[in-house]
Amino acid sequence: MNGLTNISGVSGVVILYSLISLIFSQCSSSRPYPKKQKLNISNEDNLNAYFYFYKNTDSTSILYTMFNTSSLLFTRLDTGLQFYANVKITVHLNSLSNNNSTDSASKLLYIPQTRDAVFDFFTIPTNNDNYNAKITITDLNKKIQYRYYSELNLTNNDTRNNFLMTLDDKVLFKPYVLEGNEIKIYHRQKPGQMQVDVFKYNHTPAPPPFANITPSFKYLPDSTFLISAQSEGYCLLKILPHRYYHIRLSGNTSDGFTIFSIDSVFPNIKDAREMLYTSRYIMNKNEFERCHQLSDIDETKKCID
Structure with missing residues (x-):
């Protein structure tokens, strides 16, 4: 009986040890984690995105951006019933003077599904230099990336990126304005006045194919006038039909900002x-x-x- 008891005790220990080993082996077994999904690069601008850099101080610039949301993927967050798109905007600046990457900035946006378009901005460090800018908008829900490229000319205070144009207090991303509107012109130095050169234009028929015609451009403006700053620091300019406007700080430089007037059907055919x-x-x-x-x-x- 004692021998049988000893054998039973040993068997119980073996079984108990086997159970404990099985439990620990299950707990310590490695589970394969899902691989990080690669981002796809879109070949089409489904966002219809616009960008503008405005040098607001000696050491910083503001990147304004606007894009459509129709192609974004909206998902529900952990709480609530609203659906959101998760978008990351990143900008990388490359200096043209030394061909080096100088700075970068990014911003994360949670966009509700109720918004048809997004307008946003953020600040990035800049110096008095020329830059190539690579702007990336990433739809983190859809795992797709949209890439854009732009240029900044910040070598002096007279270049285009020192000016900011607004219409109805909205940033102008394109260099044309519907005739009859009045725009606000900002400059970071808030000068007392700006000079405006006006060039009148009328579109004529294009020359036939293979025609030996050298196009000419009238460099002298049809008229020049000064616009004075308002108490808020901006200047006002009324846009008349069939005109180009070149705005600059003074007549001592040719650098500035050029816009032109359009009609209500541009770029379609009117008549x-x-x-x-x-x-x-x-x-x-x-x-x-x-x-x-x-x-x-x-x-x-x-x-x-």
């Missing part, structure tokens, strides 16, 4: 007269001149047809 110019390539000289001599718009359209 038969504009259609005539775009149809020049498919007409011979006699056909074009016959249509061009007509003063009535309806008759011009019939002539083109």
Whole structure:
């Protein structure tokens, strides 16, 4: 009996040891973690993004950005019923004077699904230099990245990036304004006045293909005037039809900011007269001149047809 008891005791110890070993082996076994997903680089600008750099101090610039949200992926956060897109904006600056990466900045945005577009800005350190800027917008939910490139000219106080234009207190990302509007012009130095050079323009038919014509440009403005700063520090400029405006601090430099006026249908074709110019390539000289001599718009359209 004593022998049987000893054998049973040994068997119990072995079984207990086996159970403990099994438990520890299960606890210590390594589990494979999912690999980090690679970001896909988009070949299309589905965001329709715009950017503008404004040098606001001697050592910093502001990056303004605006983009659409329709292509972003919205997911629900841990709490609440609202869906959000998780977007990261990163900018890298490369100095053109020494061809080195000088600085970078980034910002993380949580965008609610109710917003059709995003306007945002953040500050990045800059010096008096020229830069190439690489701007990356990453949709962290969708694992896709959009890349953009821009240039900054900050070598002096007269360059384009020292000016900021707004319409209805919204940043102008493009160098054209609908005729009849009044814009605000800011400069970080808040000068008492700015000089405006005005160039009138009228679009004419393009020359035929392979024509030996040297295009000319009128460098002397049609008129020049000064605009005075308001008490808030900005200048006001009324945009008239068919004009380019070159804004600068003074007549001592050619550097500045250029904008031009557009009509309400730009860049589409407004009427038969504009259609005539775009149809020049498919007409011979006699056909074009016959249509061009007509003063009535309806008759011009019939002539083109």
